Each structure stands twice: as C-alpha cells, then as structure tokens.
Amino acid sequence: MSKVPNMPKSWRVETKPHKFCPGCGHGLVLKALGEAIDELNIQDRIVFGCDIGCSLLSWDFFNVDTVQTHHGRTTPVMTGIKRARPDRICIAYMGDGGGYAIGSQHLVNAASRNEKITLILANNCNYGMTGGQMAPTTLPGMKTETSPYGRDIEDTGYPTQGPEMVAAITQHKAYVARGTVANVRQLKNYIKKALQNQMDNNGFSFVEALAGCPTNWSTNAKDTWAFIEEEMPKYFKVGEIKTPAQKEENTNG
C-alpha cells in the first residue's frame, strides 16, 4: 500500500505542501504542467520563469532551473534565455494581471515575433496576490475589491480574451489553447502540445488555464467549481484555438 504521495516526478517534494491557498487553481495548473514535463521526459532541459503575483509562489516548486522576475516581464526574460540557449525549453508562467495588463506589451510582441517559448497563464479573473482587485479578465458584473457593484462594461469595457488575441497576431506555426482546471487531463494535453511545439522549433505556444481563486472570490468548494465550470466558460471558451497543423490560409500568418 502506497506510502508516498503521487506527485509529478518533476515537482520538488521538499517544498510540499506548496505555498498556494487551499483549493487554488495554480496548484492544479502546475500539477498538469508537472505531468506534461514528466511524460515528455524533458525535466533536465526546462527553464521555468515565474512572474509577480501568486505565480511567484512557485519559485521553488519544480526540480528545474527557475527564475522569478518583475511583473509581466517573465516573457522577455524567458525569450532572452531561449535566444541564448536554444537547446533549453523555456516556460513563462504568470497570472492574467501579469500577462494581459502589466505585461501585455511583452505578450503581444513575443507572440508577434513568434518567439519559440511557451507561455502558460492562469486566468483567475482578478489580481489574486494583492487582494482581489479587478483585472482585465474580470467578468461583466463580477464583484471584486475595486468593482464592488460588479464590473460595469460601460465604464471598463469587456474582459480581455487572451488566446483569441494571441491566435490573431501569431504566424501559422503557433500553438494556442484555453484549458481549465476543471479538466486537468485536457489541460495537461494542451500543455504537452504547447511544449512539443517549442521542441519542434515551430514558434510561440500559449496556453491559458481557467483557474480558481477561492480566497479572493470568497467561495466555498461548491461555488468555486460552479464559477469555473459555469460562469467563466460563458465568456472564455475552452478548446484549442490554433494548432501548427492548421492550414496557413486559415490564419493571419
């Protein structure tokens, strides 16, 4: 009978339990990523970069070379490492605030240049680490610390649809998908394809993961799942948005 927890091999066991809150989506995204790294057998080639925001709590999460850097700047840092050491498999990991607000210029330019890195973004519809402020991804009508009456789209516009934007600005060899922590197996497969796309030297790969933030949403487990499974996909469609196999004429490349 088992006496060891069934953690991905690439996880750093000494740092577990990890630092995320109970029920946090980051734990599930990084579980999917860990399994993807294990299945592709690439642990010794990975460079993992985490952002500011709760993603930084993963600075000692994996047994791989890890960098933590300024808010939203993980993308250019990983781009630089990839250009200096093309044999490495570089992963930039961040939240929706880091990727779509404070670092949106970095995401846009890395995607436009088709940089051969993999970006994984946990979308929890708010700025988690700083106490739950409204983010570009906050759903219409959703209450946060800075939208106490619910996000008003007349005032603040509609939420950012990251993967759709990245799909529109990348060349035809990019991989773009949106997964969810409600389907960890599917999310793992998307992440595996994204990493494979980098290993094949194709181009930019991007996976957004719908993720829970029970602490700032003030949700119990039932309501956390309900928000992830029922509310978020109304606006953020789960699925593959762009694959390198797609014909060139179907893309803006």
Next chain:
Amino acid sequence: MSTSSAYKMKQFDTKKAVFTIFTGLCKGCGLCIQKCPVNTLVWSDDLGVYGTPAVQPKDTDTCTGCGMCSVVCPDCAIVIERKK
C-alpha cells in the same frame, strides 16, 4: 489504519480500493468532496496541514476507486489504489 511516511497519512481499506489521505498535505479545500461522483467523501476528525479537517470516505462500501478525488486535488494529498 495508520502508517508512517514523510507526511502524516491515514489509509482506508475499502471494498474496491485502498484510499490514502496524506493529512500532512491536505489543506481542507473541499474540492475533492464536490467532485466525488458517489458522494462518499466527508470531513474527517483528523486535521490537515493547516489544522482544518482533512477528508475521508464515509464507509468502506461506496468508493468505486475511480480516482477523481486524487485528480482534482491541487496538493496531491490523495492516492487511490484500485483492487483487482
């Protein structure tokens, strides 16, 4: 039944599977309870790593050994070993 490991743990020998909860990893989030298709998970008298209740199967008959609870646990606190 209780055994030793790097993390505090407890094992439950159910009809279809051995259910292991690493209470030393369980943060009591409850995500697994909600996802169990046969509703067999309940809060336990044993405490998890943050001093909140951990989880356990309510009896030895209901668990089907499907493994869903271990898949959705963000902390890898549950191991399910199906019996043949």
